[in-house]
Amino acid sequence: MFVKTLSALSLSLFALACSANEADIQKTVEARLGVKVESVTKSGYFGLYEIYADGHLFYTDDKVSALLIGGDMIRSQQALNLIDLKSNRNVTEERLRKLTAIKFSDLPLERAVKQVRGDGKRVLATFEDPNCGYCKRLAKDIQKLDNVTVYTFLYPILSEDSLKKSRQIWCSADRAKAWNDWIIDGKTPGGRDNCDTSAITRNLEFGRRLNITGTPTIVFADGERVPGAVPLNVLEQKLAQPK
Incomplete structure (x- = not known):
């Protein structure tokens, strides 16, 4: 369901703004996408927030004015990658590895x-x-x-x-x-x-x-x-x- 929702939305903008509050961001994203958001975390890059939902990672700003999902994310979870150039670390990959871990x-x-x-x-x-x-x-x-x-x-x-x-x-x-x-x-x-x-x-x-x-x-x-x-x-x- 989540992938289909993203396919329909593509990179469309959200009209509704909210304050830089993680709970508010979660409510807004859930209302717009119709999915359960498992976590909202400051990414530490460009003022973006990391959103984890339904096994996917994507990013938004503090006003939820746009959704960054990557052009091929509909077909692949790994299409959108946030890279730390100082350490040459794939931040998205590291976070997904942690968030999808199974005890x-x-x-x-x-x-x-x-x-x-x-x-x-x-x-x-x-x-x-x-x-x-x-x-x-x-x-x-x-x-x-x-x-x-x-x-x-x-x-x-x-x-x-x-x-x-x-x-x-x-x-x-x-x-x-x-x-x-x-x-x-x-x-x-x-x-x-x-x-x-x-x-x-x-x-x-x-x-x-x-x-x-x-x-x-x-x-x-x-x-x-x-x-x-x-x-x-x-x-x-x-x-x-x-x-």
Whole structure:
């Protein structure tokens, strides 16, 4: 809904002005966009305020006279980037990483397909659709990791077939084997799909609350959320960092 609203508004100006008060800014933005604003914070740049809503970051002034969303933000959350030239830091990226972080201990790990390699001390979680091409690429790199525990949340958002395959995998006696047989070797999961698959439904509900809109989405032990398949060296670097 938020993206559609932004598409309609594009870079249009707000007519209503308000004082430089974060609560007032929040009320005005919510009224204009029809979305719940999670936070309003001074950005520290150009007198702009940072607005975080529905998984997106954008900026406005103290009078809410204009909304800075970036030309391609409708298609990508990363289109608008505020860069600190003194430190060469991507401020928007840093803030999004912090604001979208997921506390690893809050993940319902009992609803994930669990795989342990080596001592299993390093951990990561993924949200994946069985028909996602990038998930298949990620799976091949995950196979090369050692001393790691991987929790895969079946997250069928692409098609009805994705839901059927997810159910068949969840109903398998060996879920990890059924997942790897399909995602790596292309062996279509067989067997029944009519066991208790409420875990998949609850995964979908959980992911929507977290605004997980694409697969794969990776969650590391420190809570950082990374959309998309990242290369093996990035996985290793993140897994090597302290929690």
